[in-house]
Amino acid sequence: MNKRLKSLIITVIIISSVNVRIKADPQIENGQSNRIQIFNESTQGQSLEEKKQQLEREIELLDSQIEDLIQKINIDNKNIEQIQLEIKNSEEQLTQLEKELEEENVLFSKRVRTMYMTGKDSYLEALLSAKGISDFASKVEAIKSIMDNDKKILASLNNKKLEIKNKQTVLSEKNEKLLNLKADNEEKLKSLNDSKNAQKLLLDQIKTEQQSSQAKVEIQFNVDDILKQIDSxxxxxxxxxxxxxxxxxxxxxxxxxxYHWGGTSPEIGFDCSGFTQYVFGNFGVRLGRTTYDQLNNGIQVSKSELKPGDLVLFxxxxxxxxVGIYIGNNCYIHSPRTGDVIRIAPLDRTDFLIGVKVL
Structure with a gap:
């Protein structure tokens, strides 16, 4: 960890902290004003801080849903790619079988000519060349045997051809369902992103109102001070x-x-569960990839039973x-949401769900 990052002061805003409001064109501003009015009506009686915390929780939830959808879309893409490869292979198999069927039909008449009468080109000619009843009967039996064998070969090839066609039908139906599912998920993803962007604009407005009213109280956490406190x-x-x-x-x-959607490394950033997975994984403790997995990765404990190093889930x-990691003094460290950074926050959220002891 470089010196600059070590000396970084991360500010946890209890009432608010904000930089610059996002500029928008008049149409966006008008739409946003309507959203703010609706939101204010639905949260009438709440303080600015309560409204801010509610919006932050909603954005965290949307980030979680977006991450889940992105993973589903990635799985859909892999499944579609696999099915399309199988369809391509089945088409190649079908082409090969049709070629074999054509070749077998040609050989069907040539076999007798080769075996019995060089220069002739039909079963009839083979029979007419018989030198007596016994030879005729012998040729009839031989030809029957060859024809039965050829029929079996042709029937086998046709059955395989039918199987491949049926497989192609099934694969095409699966491919169509997956494409529709992917399209649905992408539409849901767009809707979630639109909702999240609307919530972020509302949050920016709340923060601006807080800042303008000078109702800002900050708790500052210095990295070096926290490290000393942990060692105490x-x-x-x-x-x-x-x-x-x-x-x-x-x-x-x-x-x-x-914060970064799907992030699991310092190089690109972390989402909430990617951060906890990375931290514990560095010490040989394996956690699942999602908050749902990590809920069941240890022993669940109440808020009053929390110890520093336990997971806290919301x-x-x-x-x-x-999800985050409890660090003591009624605080936790987490990767909050889009546009934010890993930081320490007071554990005073109303949506606290459970703690999980993984050590």
């Missing part, structure tokens, strides 16, 4: 295992890295949409 034996750090402390210090050193009705 005070409060919740007393008796904490060295492994948990190392995990906390490793997590804190990544403060300031941007959501409703047993369905998590966000």
């Amino acid at each position: 034996n005070q409060n919740e750090m007393e008796g904490l295992s060295s492994e948990r402390k190392d995990i906390l210090k490793f997590a804190v050193k990544h403060m300031g890295i941007p 959501g409703y009705s047993g369905s998590p949409h966000h």
